[in-house]
Amino acid sequence: MLQILVVCGAGLGSSFACQxxxxxxxxxxxxxxxxxHSDISSAAGTRADIIISGKNFESQFRRYDLSMDLIFLDRxxxxxxxxxxxxxVLKSKGAL
Amino acid sequence: MTxxxxxxxNVQFNVEVNDWKDAIYKSVALLRKNGFVTDxxxxxxxxxxxxxxxxxxxxxxxxxxxxxxxxxxxxxxxxLVTLKTPVYFKxxxxxxxxMISFSATDNEQHLEIIKMIVxxxxxxxxxxxxxxxxxxxxxxxxxxxxx
Numbered sequence: 001m002l003q004i005l006v007v008c009g010a011g012l013g014s015s016f017a018c019q020x021x022x023x024x025x026x027x028x029x030x031x032x033x034x035x036x037h038s039d040i041s042s043a044a045g046t047r048a049d050i051i052i053s054g055k056n057f058e059s060q061f062r063r064y065d066l067s068m069d070l071i072f073l074d075r076x077x078x079x080x081x082x083x084x085x086x087x088x089v090l091k092s093k094g095a096l
Numbered sequence: 097m098t099x100x101x102x103x104x105x106n107v108q109f110n111v112e113v114n115d116w117k118d119a120i121y122k123s124v125a126l127l128r129k130n131g132f133v134t135d136x137x138x139x140x141x142x143x144x145x146x147x148x149x150x151x152x153x154x155x156x157x158x159x160x161x162x163x164x165x166x167x168x169x170x171x172x173x174x175x176l177v178t179l180k181t182p183v184y185f186k187x188x189x190x191x192x193x194x195m196i197s198f199s200a201t202d203n204e205q206h207l208e209i210i211k212m213i214v215x216x217x218x219x220x221x222x223x224x225x226x227x228x229x230x231x232x233x234x235x236x237x238x239x240x241x242x243x
Binding site for chain 2: 008009010011012013014016017018020021039040054055056057060075076077078079
């Protein structure tokens, strides 16, 4: 199954909230995926297919040569923004 | 959690703050007063925000100060502060009006608090909460927001 990891600074609040919004969007668009959350320091070793995080983390992620798709959000719990940015990635992966 | 989230001990309306750091200190002070966190927790939140950027601002108007359990969380707890004058965090385009601080002791037990916060945002309740001055009104609204 497609794996999505949501990342924030502490890995238990903002990312957890974002995970709920992501799960809600996935349900709306009818895509099944496994969603989890973590803090940025443990995100580097992840095998997730897609990483979703806040705009403020973009420069830190860009430093690594990560093979998965990266999505950066202005608003972590904005379902509209999540859908707009997630749908093209899901389509490119053939999940939608 | 079946009791109301918010009581006279963990809510303050129209709090005056100097800047985003002061807002974090005053919001986390209510967690400390209730024995949910140690004295260091607020400073740890501030250091994390300095290090990673304003990840606690999850939507325009709301910040949710929190950090890792090992940074001073003693129990799962929550507090709510509305700001008399909204404050800007670095790199955010709109100011924060309400602060919901929480502490977590593991990765799961605070799930209900996060759910409540997400509902507040998704149901568009930030502005309404920011103008409130009564605990009863707040709990009525959050009750409505959750159900």
